Amino acid sequence: MTSLPGMDVDALRTFLASEGIDVRGQLRVELISGGRSNLTFKAYDDESTWIVRRPPVSGLTPSAHDMAREYTVARGLQGTGVPVARTVAFDEHGRALGAPTTVVEFVDGRVVRDAADLSALTDAQVQANAHALVRVLADLHAVDYEAVGLGTLGRPQGFVARQVKLWAGQWDRVKTRDLPDVAALHSALAESTPHSTAASIVHGDFRIDNTILDAADPTVVRAVVDWELSTIGDPMTDVALMCVYRSPVFDLVLGMDAAWTSTRLPSADELAQAYATASGRDLADWNFYLALANFKLGVIGEGITHRALQGSSAGSGAERAAEATPEFMAAGLRAIKGVSS
Template identity: 35%
Template sequence: MQGIELDRVTAWASSRIPELAPPLSFSLIAGGHSNLTYRFIDARGKSYVLRRPPLGHVLESAHDMGREHRIVAALKGTDVPVPPEHGYCDDVEVNGAPFYLMGYVDGLVPHDAAAVGDMPDGQRRSLGEHVVEVLAALHGIDPDAVGLGDLGRREAYLARQLRRWSKQWAATQTHDVPEMEESERLLRENMPEQVGASIAHGDYRLGNMIVGDGRIRAVLDWELCTLGDPLADLGYLLNNWMQPEEPGAVAAATGAGGFGSRESVCMAYEEATKRDLSRIDYYRAFSHWRLAAIAQGVYKRYLVGAMG
């Protein structure tokens, strides 16, 4: 299996999971756009998950396995559901790159409208509500209380993000796109004042969750998480909260209908957090720009022949 040094990974995993029963069988269940996720099954039929960076050309800051593992471990026992973790390996001699292990959480990953085609209307509605509840819960956690107080600077989140993604855009740029530079200029000139700081997931959407029975069972993909402006998460969620009548709606689970409107998401979040959402459209614009920079990195990895 590409990306897995079977013998060495098996030995390391056995040292962290005493009940593990080799041999292990690996399969890639996600990859390309971000870190690679493998499911592995032992001789008992028990499933686990391994996360590692993409193969080939990567930007180190966007694929920090130790940081991602630390966040998942810190959120255990909070109102934010995460998979159980089984350890982090920073010894690249084991698998060619750092990785960490998690328990396998059974359920549906609602990547698009087709994925939720059989989901009853009542479960769609309750899931939509739970998505907002969990986001509000995440933003209500005191980072210091869960050991994440030094995860990043809390102030000037938008300025830091604009700086980070403009640098990564430049590092992976393959052709001129003047609109990117112009959008960055407008975002800098119209930046709202940050009010408060929280743990910000960075990629909070239904496609990064495992769900079942109208509830989130686990929030996944914490690689972009940092401390900063919580409204950036909400703006990104709203961009992905497609409505059935919109072009391209089938690309999002909410495009199937029944999950509630963007207005209902904002009302529920505002009620839960008491935050002012009068400038939320700025955060939506920022999230579109940031996603373009991320997509360029994916395209660059494709051009150089990395997985995905």
């Protein structure tokens, strides 16, 4: 078997056995994805298939690859109606692979990441899928996080104010040049931060490519994945980020023609209204949340290029990711001023 960085198949088999999981026959492992995200492997024997995830061998900060958080949330959401993979085992101390590792049941289906993947769907399927995703997000935000044991996952009080401060501080660490719009947007966000907000489980990175769709019917969401950024916070930050991800310049951040930026999907305004209908929540302070989401994505794009310039392997197109930053900052300023794009 070809050597896979970050994977030790024998050690994984030993760990699974220690968790009472009977591996039938040879254990085989394939790399599904890596790059800027956690390393994701498909592991299978003669009868069963699992997904194994661990942080990259090197790269981003541990907070961006919180495996304990990911596993805890997925476990808490079992049986809630929010589609997630069945949790199997968690190697908290990295005994097997040298880093915290999650094992969940393999969910068979399709993942739509880029425009080419989306081209396999009809226009009717694309529209229906977008509305299904919005309903899943509304269902997630409706979960009683205390009742499912996730009450200590985050601190909802003051969440958005901390987000404004967090991303301003991150800008100071990763900026590759001075952009006046950054300071202007930060100041506007700080001055207009809502004092009273709702609280729910927040996914933190919700869009089509962080879900697994039914192989036969792409309008059915089989599982939401990539929970390492989730917390207890303001649900409107999830909704706004989902909407701002629709911006065409997000392609520069991802380094590809993303499925979620396609003009075939409903507009950001349509998605927001669909969420309001599905959830029963109003869109109070919506301009603030759109501005904050733009601010965050602008900083993220800058950070990807910053790491690339420092010699980090940040994936294809990383040097160009910061080209999106001025666009996001300008869009954020327009949003918070109530100016239509």
